[in-house]
Amino acid sequence: MISVWKRELIGFFKNSTAYLLLAIYAFLSALFFCLFVMLNNTSYLGNFFGLWLFIVEIIVVSILSMRFFSEEKKNKTDQLIFTSPVSLSAVVMGKFLGGMTVFTACTMINLVYVFIIDLFGTPDAGTNLANFVGTLLLGSCMISIALFVSCLTENSVVAAGGTAAAFLLLMLVDFVASFLRALLPQWLQWLPEILQKLNVFIWYDDFAGGIITLKSVVFYLTFTAIFLFLTVRVLERRRWR
Template sequence: MGAVYKREMRSYFTSPIGYVVAAVLFALYGFYYYSVMLSGSTYYISTFVYSNMFIWSMMLLPILTMRVFSEEQKNRTDQALLTAPVGVGSIVLGKFFASATVYAIILVGSLIPAIVIGFFSSPNWVLILGTVIGSFLYGIAILAIGTFVSSLTQSQIVAAIGTFGISILLVVIDQLTSIISNQVVVQVLNWLSFNSRYTPFTTGTFHIASIVFFLSVAAVFLFLTARKLESRRWS
């Protein structure tokens, strides 16, 4: 897994993908932090900066996973990868942890302005860190879904659009409950709602159930990705 992880991390920063995603997100973070400074209140760091950046992050995360397996299939390099003396689980985890690391670096980098502001005021770190941790957990679930979608197609564009579509669906799934009368379906949608699991983190509340939910979603889709690769290995 270590070799796959290092290979993926190198690919993110020897190609424009990692730099482009990081640059766009950091530019947006800078804009929102600038707006907070103009407002003169550190309260808006969590309620304004990260609430707005949450949507942007979910829109851009599919770019990190669109090439994970699609590019391998298109260039036929997946043949060497699948016949290498390494388990499919290690391959999937190596690629997933690489994309999660890039996202984690971006989130940690986004805290630098808050730390600087902290020298001159007193930001509510419970709210800020809660929102960041919630964003990371939500993000790794999306990255796992994107990794699975990437294993289904040779087209990076299809993988990106597919993951983006799922991300949008997960964001608006709460709104569907208002137009559905079947209570069983409503309960299922509420249980599947990512937003309802994410919202407590924005108030500084750490729900174990929400943490387990996001980690479970990531585990399920990584397992499905491994099974997909296993079927291709034997075929």
């Protein structure tokens, strides 16, 4: 697992992928910080860690997904990994940790804005901490989805597009749920309820408000574990096809 994780980091940092992602993240987050915090003369970062930052994170994770499994398959380097005496779950975890490391590095850029607020005002430490924790938990969900999509294709562009499409679908779940709520009879109302609960972005609301709730943490961790498990199963099944 550690070897795969190190290999992922070498891949991200030697190919400039990580620097590109850090640059994109720094530029867009600075833009949103100016728009939602500085122009509003507020020290509250809750609005900053919102929808627009989600979009930046979606871009970052979609680009990360290009390198996970699809590129390995295309370059046939997966032959080395899958013929080595290492379990599939260790490989998937190594890649997950690689993605999380880059995502965490991007998230840490936001610390700059906390320092700026600290210089000119009083930052709300609780809200900021909750938002950082929430962003990392949301990031783990996103990366697990990206890994899953990446193992389904050997085309890097399709992997990135598929990952972005999956996140957009999750964002639209609310809209679909309210549409279904109006259409479905009373005894089927549980369906839109469940659908709505699958929206990973809705679960961020507590963190945005500065509250770390156990149910949100458990949801994000469970969601991540399920997609990592599905990734292992898909890789296992691919060997049998």
